[in-house]
Amino acid sequence: MNDDSLWTIFLNASLVNNFVLAYFLGICPFLGVSGKLATATRMGGAVCFVMLVSSVCAYGIHQLLLAINAPYLQLISYIVVIASTVQLVEMFIKKMSPVLFRALGIFLPLITTNCAILGLALFQTNKGYNLMQCMVYALGAGAGFTLALVLMAGIREKLELATVPDVVRGTALTLMIAGILSLAFMGFAGLGA
Amino acid sequence: MAEQQPISSTDDFIKGLWRENPVFVQVLGMCPVLAVTNSGVNALAMGLATTFVLVLSNALVSMLRNFIPKQVRIATYILIIATFVTVVDYLIQAVSLDIHRALGAFISLIVVNCLILGRAEAFASKHTVGRALLDGLGMGLGFTFALLCLGGVREILGSGSLFGLSLFAAGFQPWIVMILPSGGFFTLGLWLLLFNRLKAQRQQRLDGQLAPQEASS
Numbered sequence: 001m002n003d004d005s006l007w008t009i010f011l012n013a014s015l016v017n018n019f020v021l022a023y024f025l026g027i028c029p030f031l032g033v034s035g036k037l038a039t040a041t042r043m044g045g046a047v048c049f050v051m052l053v054s055s056v057c058a059y060g061i062h063q064l065l066l067a068i069n070a071p072y073l074q075l076i077s078y079i080v081v082i083a084s085t086v087q088l089v090e091m092f093i094k095k096m097s098p099v100l101f102r103a104l105g106i107f108l109p110l111i112t113t114n115c116a117i118l119g120l121a122l123f124q125t126n127k128g129y130n131l132m133q134c135m136v137y138a139l140g141a142g143a144g145f146t147l148a149l150v151l152m153a154g155i156r157e158k159l160e161l162a163t164v165p166d167v168v169r170g171t172a173l174t175l176m177i178a179g180i181l182s183l184a185f186m187g188f189a190g191l192g193a
Numbered sequence: 194m195a196e197q198q199p200i201s202s203t204d205d206f207i208k209g210l211w212r213e214n215p216v217f218v219q220v221l222g223m224c225p226v227l228a229v230t231n232s233g234v235n236a237l238a239m240g241l242a243t244t245f246v247l248v249l250s251n252a253l254v255s256m257l258r259n260f261i262p263k264q265v266r267i268a269t270y271i272l273i274i275a276t277f278v279t280v281v282d283y284l285i286q287a288v289s290l291d292i293h294r295a296l297g298a299f300i301s302l303i304v305v306n307c308l309i310l311g312r313a314e315a316f317a318s319k320h321t322v323g324r325a326l327l328d329g330l331g332m333g334l335g336f337t338f339a340l341l342c343l344g345g346v347r348e349i350l351g352s353g354s355l356f357g358l359s360l361f362a363a364g365f366q367p368w369i370v371m372i373l374p375s376g377g378f379f380t381l382g383l384w385l386l387l388f389n390r391l392k393a394q395r396q397q398r399l400d401g402q403l404a405p406q407e408a409s410s
Contacts, residue, residue, distance in 0.1 A: 021374060021375075022374050023228065023374075024223075024224050024225075024227040024228035024374065024377065025224055025228075025302075026224070027223040027224045027227060028223060028224070028307055031220070031223065072279055072283070075275050075278060075279050075282070075301050075304060076272065076275040076276065076279065079271055079272075079275050079304055079305075080268075080271075080272070083268060083271060114305070115224045115302050115305040115306075118301070118302060118304065118305050119298060119302055122298045122301055122302070123298060126298065166393065167386060167389040167390050167393055168386060168389070170389075171220055171382075171385055172382050172383075172385040172386045172389060173382070174382075175378045175379075175381050175382035175385065176378070176379065176382040178378045178382075179375040179376070179377075179378030179379040179382060180375070182373075182374045182375040182378055183370070183373075183375040186373065186374075186375070
């Protein structure tokens with residue numbers, strides 16, 4: 001068991017070990033969806049929500065697998081749980097708020113292959129967090145993901161107006177900026193330790 | 194199959210290596226590319242593990258392509274991939290605990306590598322087993338090549354060595370930033386820059402060949 005305080009876990013997951021900028025998880029949506037500030041915020045929200053739900057589910061699955069002593073099923077059951085969670089969330093949002101559903105569009109199903117979600121489930125198992133710690137960890141990771149996405153989108157919206165050489169346009173430039181952002185986030189090292 | 198054009202089986206293999214290189218051209222599967230390339234050995238291990246999963250899942254998906262109902266195909270592919278990733282996870286643990294510790298959760302995360310699911314959906318589900326195998330092998334080796342490109346540069350600059358062998362004299366001051374996360378972003382950005390430049394140059398040459406004809410007509 002792990003006895004980190006909840007606040008430490010939150011700070012660690014959101015700033016010090018930011019999922020995108022320090023662990024490189026969820027790079028695909030980070031590069032793909034960070035073009036516009038509005039979509040970036042929505043995507044961040046959706047990821048936060050799925051992270052929270054799948055974190056709780058993964059905790060339950062882990063306890064179950066421990067009980068029946070079958071650790072080799074871990075990966076397979078996690079990915080199935082995440083895929084079905086995303087499916088459920090999709091149906092739920094479609095029913096409750098068609099406007100939000102249309103706004104999220106393709107991003108919702110894409111969350112299934114977002115490595116940040118599976119990474120979160122695996123890390124929380126490795127660290128031996130209890131249920132409360134898992135939920136805080138998920139919230140922190142989601143907040144960190146949203147923060148990185150929104151920062152990036154803000155910068156890229158400004159860049160639209162700048163003149164840059166043709167060859168750096170697109171992914172190359174985005175990666176350079178991500179590198180500088182990641183450098184900046186290293187300033188948080190030691191904050192939550 | 195619908196398109197049995199002059200596409201040869203060697204082409205299935207070669208295209209993944211260079212023309213449709215998964216990392217530099219398609220920009221797929223970025224997470225492991227950036228995360229585990231802080232040294233050459235890690236990059237090689239990750240590349241081979243991914244190739245293994247890619248080849249086997251491509252083969253199995255291709256074998257089962259007529260039995261999997263369209264509606265549940267993505268879920269089935271993910272299950273197949275997850276099975277092989279579990280195999281490779283235990284395999285690496287048996288071969289070298291050090292590498293297993295260095296790669297950590299990123300071995301399990303091969304499951305969500307969009308490259309593998311992408312090949313299953315785009316290629317293996319439509320072609321015969323032989324071609325799917327070749328495609329998986331080509332894409333996997335192309336992926337490994339890209340990982341080595343990154344891992345090599347980062348290890349040489351970041352720790353002054355390559356595959357653990359020291360390259361420089363004792364006075365060399367390693368660029369710590371290269372083995373830190375931001376170094377990964379920078380290195381990949383620069384490689385993409387190089388590839389964009391090459392592509393632009395080739396385009397220019399092609400335009401240059403076309404231009405005189407247009408001028409004369």
